[in-house]
Amino acid sequence: METYFIETWGCQMNVLDTQRLEGLLQQHGLRPAGRAEDADVALLNTCSVREKAVQKVLSRLGELHGARQAGGKPATVGLCGCVAEQEGARLLARSPVLSFVLGPGRVAQLPAALDAVAAGRRVSITGFEPARDYDAHLIARGNSARQYVTAIEGCNQHCTFCVVPYTRGHESSRPLREIVREVEAVAAGGGKEITLLGQTVNAYRCPATGADFGDLLQAVGKVAAAWRIQFVTSHPKFFTDRMIDKIAGTPRVGSYLHLPFQAGSNAVLKRMHRGYTREEYVRLVGQIRAAMPGVTLSTDVIVGFPGETEADFLETLEVVSAVRFGQLYGFIYSARPRTPALGYPGRVARSEAGERLERLFEAQSPVQLELNQALIGRSVEILVDGPARRGSEAWQGRGPDNRVVNVQGWPGVAHGQIADVTITGATAHSLLGELRPGGPGA
Numbered sequence: 001m002e003t004y005f006i007e008t009w010g011c012q013m014n015v016l017d018t019q020r021l022e023g024l025l026q027q028h029g030l031r032p033a034g035r036a037e038d039a040d041v042a043l044l045n046t047c048s049v050r051e052k053a054v055q056k057v058l059s060r061l062g063e064l065h066g067a068r069q070a071g072g073k074p075a076t077v078g079l080c081g082c083v084a085e086q087e088g089a090r091l092l093a094r095s096p097v098l099s100f101v102l103g104p105g106r107v108a109q110l111p112a113a114l115d116a117v118a119a120g121r122r123v124s125i126t127g128f129e130p131a132r133d134y135d136a137h138l139i140a141r142g143n144s145a146r147q148y149v150t151a152i153e154g155c156n157q158h159c160t161f162c163v164v165p166y167t168r169g170h171e172s173s174r175p176l177r178e179i180v181r182e183v184e185a186v187a188a189g190g191g192k193e194i195t196l197l198g199q200t201v202n203a204y205r206c207p208a209t210g211a212d213f214g215d216l217l218q219a220v221g222k223v224a225a226a227w228r229i230q231f232v233t234s235h236p237k238f239f240t241d242r243m244i245d246k247i248a249g250t251p252r253v254g255s256y257l258h259l260p261f262q263a264g265s266n267a268v269l270k271r272m273h274r275g276y277t278r279e280e281y282v283r284l285v286g287q288i289r290a291a292m293p294g295v296t297l298s299t300d301v302i303v304g305f306p307g308e309t310e311a312d313f314l315e316t317l318e319v320v321s322a323v324r325f326g327q328l329y330g331f332i333y334s335a336r337p338r339t340p341a342l343g344y345p346g347r348v349a350r351s352e353a354g355e356r357l358e359r360l361f362e363a364q365s366p367v368q369l370e371l372n373q374a375l376i377g378r379s380v381e382i383l384v385d386g387p388a389r390r391g392s393e394a395w396q397g398r399g400p401d402n403r404v405v406n407v408q409g410w411p412g413v414a415h416g417q418i419a420d421v422t423i424t425g426a427t428a429h430s431l432l433g434e435l436r437p438g439g440p441g442a
């Protein structure tokens with residue numbers, strides 16, 4: 001029997017796409033191998049959000065080419081994910097080791113790509129169809145207690161720095177009933193924490209009924225077997241009062257909300273085409289916190305966007321100190337192909353952008369530490385992921401606010417267990433916990 005291996009780079013959407021690809025490969029009669037160099041079929045499920053994505057792919061393809069010349073494997077190499085969509089046939093022409101290219105909107109056509117390869121053809125299958133196939137029943141979910149379910153694919157926002165609308169296509173929401181059925185099936189199969197996915201998950205609109213994201217969350221919250229529901233990523237401009245109330249009123253929704261603000265200067269936000277001002281963002285945060293007391297907010301920030309001045313950057317720092325995020329993901333602006341910002345004047349020197357990124361983290365770190373220390377003495381329910389590190393005696397899980405909790409010396413614990421722990425210590429990036437009397441829970 002032939003074997004496969006998939007290398008996954010990038011975001012949760014890619015993790016889920018890998019599970020879809022895996023399901024299709026298994027249906028095609030393949031079984032997993034330990035690494036790409038030992039597999040008959042190797043797939044690279046790539047990400048193009050950051051710079052040098054193509055170079056990284058070419059370098060990995062070069063390694064696989066070497067492995068094939070030395071040992072004959074992998075005989076088939078497929079390029080999937082966002083770099084596949086971005087480069088398409090260009091990479092096929094450039095890299096002789098590549099057997100096929102398959103864009104993220106064409107995952108369902110993996111069997112067709114493999115058939116073409118078997119017939120001696122090299123194919124590039126990219127682009128987006130108006131209606132997407134979504135083969136939920138074929139997803140190879142493994143036995144993880146943490147599972148993803150797609151609510152909406154693609155993005156229509158065209159933020160001027162972002163490649164996603166080009167690599168993942170236009171927005172396409174799945175019917176609400178289909179999503180709820182999938183959540184039911186995933187929960188029945190052992191999924192405890194289910195995360196609804198979308199680049200702009202709260203832009204969700206059921207194509208059949210017009211139900212919005214608040215309605216979807218409410219419906220998913222009724223799936224009793226799903227222990228906890230999370231969702232990512234929310235766009236500030238799609239929240240409505242009604243949606244916030246529905247999220248706040250839905251049982252089992254985690255106390256975690258990822259809400260990228262990207263920049264604190266209105267001039268920069270406008271050039272980014274984000275669709276909100278700094279004042280609107282801060283107001284929204286207040287509204288969310290009033291409806292969901294105790295919610296932990298995380299965010300994304302870009303520094304060094306073309307034309308960003310020191311004064312603009314200081315406004316970003318002001319938002320960071322005003323909002324007090326539980327987690328912050330900071331990035332240096334990275335010029336991406338086809339995006340409008342590529343042609344914007346006012347390129348910020350890499351050294352200056354790097355220095356701003358450091359200052360951003362310096363501003364965030366004490367806030368994060370303070371917020372984490374304030375949790376000492378509290379009890380939280382965590383979902384266990386596994387050992388904190390290979391060979392470590394500590395176990396790691398996450399609470400409802402997505403914070404990592406490490407628990408020392410815990411005999412008999414297993415992945416997927418739910419446990420009550422008391423927080424006993426904190427760093428800026430994780431918490432330390434002790435099992436509460438009574439031992440692990442469900």
Ligand code: SF4
Nearest residue numbers: 155157158159162164
């Ligand atoms: S909302 Fe903006 S940043 Fe997010 S995926 Fe869409 S275009 Fe990219």
